[in-house]
Amino acid sequence: xxxxxxxxxxxxxxxxxxxxxxxxxxxxxxxxxxxxxxxxxxxxxxxxxxxxxxxxxxxxxxxxxxxxxxxxxxxxxxxxxxxxxxxxxxxxxxxxxxxxxxxxxxxxxxxxxxxxxxxxxxxxxxxxxxxxxxxxxxxxxxxxxxxxxxxxxxxxxxxxxxxxxxxxxxxxxxxxxxxxxxxxxxxxxxxxxxxxxxxxxxxxxxxxxxxxxxxxxxxxxxxxxxxxxxxxxxxxxxxxxxxxxxxxxxxxxxxxxxxxxxxxxxxxxxxxxxxxxxxxxxxxxxxxxxxxxxxxxxxxxxxxxxxxxxxxxxxxxxxxxxxxxxxxxxxxxxxxxxxxxxxxxxxxxxxxxxxxxxxxxxxxxxxxxxxxxxxxxxxxxxxxxxxxxxxxxxxxxxxxxxxxxxxxxxxxxxxxxxxxxxxxxxxxxxxxxxxxxxxxxxxxxxxxxxxx
Numbered sequence: 537x538x539x540x541x542x543x544x545x546x547x548x549x550x551x552x553x554x555x556x557x558x559x560x561x562x563x564x565x566x567x568x569x570x571x572x573x574x575x576x577x578x579x580x581x582x583x584x585x586x587x588x589x590x591x592x593x594x595x596x597x598x599x600x601x602x603x604x605x606x607x608x609x610x611x612x613x614x615x616x617x618x619x620x621x622x623x624x625x626x627x628x629x630x631x632x633x634x635x636x637x638x639x640x641x642x643x644x645x646x647x648x649x650x651x652x653x654x655x656x657x658x659x660x661x662x663x664x665x666x667x668x669x670x671x672x673x674x675x676x677x678x679x680x681x682x683x684x685x686x687x688x689x690x691x692x693x694x695x696x697x698x699x700x701x702x703x704x705x706x707x708x709x710x711x712x713x714x715x716x717x718x719x720x721x722x723x724x725x726x727x728x729x730x731x732x733x734x735x736x737x738x739x740x741x742x743x744x745x746x747x748x749x750x751x752x753x754x755x756x757x758x759x760x761x762x763x764x765x766x767x768x769x770x771x772x773x774x775x776x777x778x779x780x781x782x783x784x785x786x787x788x789x790x791x792x793x794x795x796x797x798x799x800x801x802x803x804x805x806x807x808x809x810x811x812x813x814x815x816x817x818x819x820x821x822x823x824x825x826x827x828x829x830x831x832x833x834x835x836x837x838x839x840x841x842x843x844x845x846x847x848x849x850x851x852x853x854x855x856x857x858x859x860x861x862x863x864x865x866x867x868x869x870x871x872x873x874x875x876x877x878x879x880x881x882x883x884x885x886x887x888x889x890x891x892x893x894x895x896x897x898x899x900x901x902x903x904x905x906x907x908x909x910x911x912x913x914x915x916x917x918x919x920x921x922x923x924x925x926x927x928x929x930x931x932x933x934x935x936x937x938x939x940x941x942x943x944x945x946x947x948x949x950x951x952x953x954x955x956x957x958x959x960x961x962x963x964x965x966x967x968x969x970x971x972x973x974x975x976x977x978x979x980x981x982x983x984x985x986x987x988x
Contacts (some may be wrong), residue, residue, distance in 0.1 A: 537600035540731070543570055544607055546710055548730050553593065560589035566606050576609040583719070603727070653700075657693035661685070669753070755876040757855065759843075759862055762821040763829075764789045768841050769880055772862055772873075774855065776844035779829060782837035783812055791818055795833050803834060808970060810835045820847075822864065823871040827851055839880065940967055948972060 541549045549569045553562065563574040579586045581604050586596050598604070664671050664685060675682040684695035713723045743750055757772040763781075766789045786792045799814035812833040820829035829847055847853075852865025861870040940962045948958040948969065961972035 540603040541606055555594035556592045558590055558592055559586055570606055572608045578607045578609050580605040657696050661689050661692050758874040758879045759871050764791055770841040770843045771839050772843050774845055774848055776842055778832045779844040779847045780842040781831040781833055782840055783833055783835050785840035786833055791815055823869050825867045825869045944969055
């Protein structure tokens with residue numbers, strides 16, 4: 537049967553033993569795991585002290601899945617008192633009397649300990665500065681500490697000390713609860729959480745031993761190609777619907793003049809970006825073979841070019857990871873994927889730091905402001921009958937006040953839209969600014985007669 541053993545020091549272990557094992561042998565086994573001398577060990581089950589060493593665990597009613605408390609009897613008179621009472625109530629009362637002894641809040645930390653903490657923080661700070669990959673991992677696992685790292689050693693040491701103190705207080709709180717009543721519902725929850733955390737750690741240790749490659753950085757799939765004679769490192773993404781190119785890349789390739797603005801709009805996915813338009817036909821050269829290709833042009837795109845599913849399907853491309861090549865089915869040619877040293881720096885883990893949310897919103901607003909003259913001039917002719925119907929009630933909304941914050945309204949008005957239209961769309965989407973922006977852009981785009 538499987539038993540869970542816990543101690544007053546918050547140690548939790550799991551043992552698989554037989555029900556006919558004698559208590560004396562069980563103490564010896566627990567001694568190996570807890571480093572507590574079996575001669576001074578006290579074991580409690582359901583609040584009762586197990587005293588007779590020649591009795592089996594089954595004799596005491598211990599069953600599969602039960603939990604036992606192991607205590608070191610050298611801690612003072614508390615163990616002898618529990619032996620005399622042989623009841624959990626006496627244990628609880630005496631331990632509650634001892635609880636004030638665990639309050640370390642009034643203890644002053646010696647100066648040399650403070651210096652050691654400072655030295656430890658400096659060592660960690662220096663290690664992070666020399667290892668950008670660890671900084672990238674820190675930004676994911678501990679954003680607050682990563683933000684302090686960016687501000688310098690003083691802020692980093694302060695934040696690290698605060699987090700360590702908070703963790704120590706939490707450990708003390710768990711110990712107090714276990715001392716008060718190990719079988720309390722909250723204590724049981726903490727024990728279950730500790731068991732879960734240990735299982736996760738065990739799973740990670742097993743993975744590090746048998747699947748260490750899962751902890752390594754995987755390079756994204758890039759290929760060398762040419763657009764209009766200009767070399768480009770293209771990202772191969774079978775999960776993207778369309779082939780995408782950045783505005784800056786289109787400008788370098790001298791094809792920016794071919795953008796059809798009638799295909800402009802908003803690209804929504806992991807974030808929101810403005811679509812400038814579409815280039816319908818350009819010669820794409822892959823390993824000496826020319827294939828026609830179309831591009832959707834995005835204004836703010838970190839990668840130069842993304843080869844999407846539309847072109848991969850069109851030319852029956854297959855991603856051969858065994859041979860590490862992209863094979864073009866229609867031409868029978870293939871091109872190797874680039875190694876990690878050849879891919880763009882921003883595509884690597886230690887350089888792939890996304891813009892902050894404020895920076896993203898600022899970039900979107902700037903791009904929208906640039907297009908506001910075109911939006912204002914085309915807004916009148918792009919209104920549909922349903923929009924006109926909404927305008928009839930916008931006057932009453934603006935005169936009686938809006939239920940949306942003035943800051944949200946002014947933010948959308950600054951993008952070039954009329955206040956009445958902004959309030960209508962915010963009402964339609966229950967205050968969702970992103971959906972309101974998409975709707976306002978959709979209604980401001982002029983659709984040519986030949987495309988209707």
